Structures are given as structure tokens and as C-alpha cells.
Amino acid sequence: MTPKRTKALTTKEWNRINAASAYSQERVAGKLSEALVLATDARKEQRLAIHLCPCCYYQGASFAGQGFTEWKCILCETKGMYPNTAVPLICDTCSDSFDLCRSCGGTLDMTRKTSYDKRVKRTK
Ligand SMILES: [Zn+2]
Numbered sequence: 001m002t003p004k005r006t007k008a009l010t011t012k013e014w015n016r017i018n019a020a021s022a023y024s025q026e027r028v029a030g031k032l033s034e035a036l037v038l039a040t041d042a043r044k045e046q047r048l049a050i051h052l053c054p055c056c057y058y059q060g061a062s063f064a065g066q067g068f069t070e071w072k073c074i075l076c077e078t079k080g081m082y083p084n085t086a087v088p089l090i091c092d093t094c095s096d097s098f099d100l101c102r103s104c105g106g107t108l109d110m111t112r113k114t115s116y117d118k119r120v121k122r123t124k
């Protein structure tokens, strides 16, 4: 057991404590509003416009190196160049046709489909 401090805290110490509390409160508020954006899919239109699932879109861009990188769609094997090293897995055409996330290759609504769904899916 450490002995208890008996001396009262100074104003300066309180200021520091309060600043830390305010900062923590802000961070929690920030996390909560981020969670709300994710939970409600608040930017769905912008997200779908760039062919990303909620997981890939809201978690933000992964660390990407600079420089054009060659990549190939895992479905149709179309080759392309990408402005950084965080290359997509799926091209826009395949993403559009099968409603897939171009970044992780899952479905845009993150649900698992059966092969039956795939047959009825192709709408475009
Ligand atoms: Zn493709």
C-alpha cells in the first residue's frame, strides 16, 4: 500500500486533471459519433459511389504507399494501374455487376450470398 497523499491538490494540478478529463470526454464523443455514422451507414451514397462496403469505407483508407501500382481484378483479370499501393481487388465493372466491395472483395452489404443469389443478382 502506498501512503495516501494528504496535501490538497493545487489549482495547477486541477487544471491539468480537468484538461485530461475534457480530452478523454472529447475522444469518447468522437468515437461515439464515428460509431453512429457506421451504425446508421450515414454516408451510404458516397460509399456506394466508390464501390466500398461499410467496413472498408468507414474504417478509412489503409496505409498506402505512394506510386502507381499495377493490379489485376481477381474476377475478370482485367489489369489496371492504381495511384497508390492500396490496390483494389475487384474492378468497377465486376463490383457494379455483382455488388461487391472493390477493396475487400466481399459484398457491398456484407451479407453472404449463396450461388442461387448470384444467378439472380446480375442486373446491370
Ligand atoms: Zn473485374
Ligand SMILES: [Zn+2]
Pocket: 052, 053, 054, 055, 056, 057, 101, 102, 103, 104, 105, 106
Ligand atoms: Zn470491403
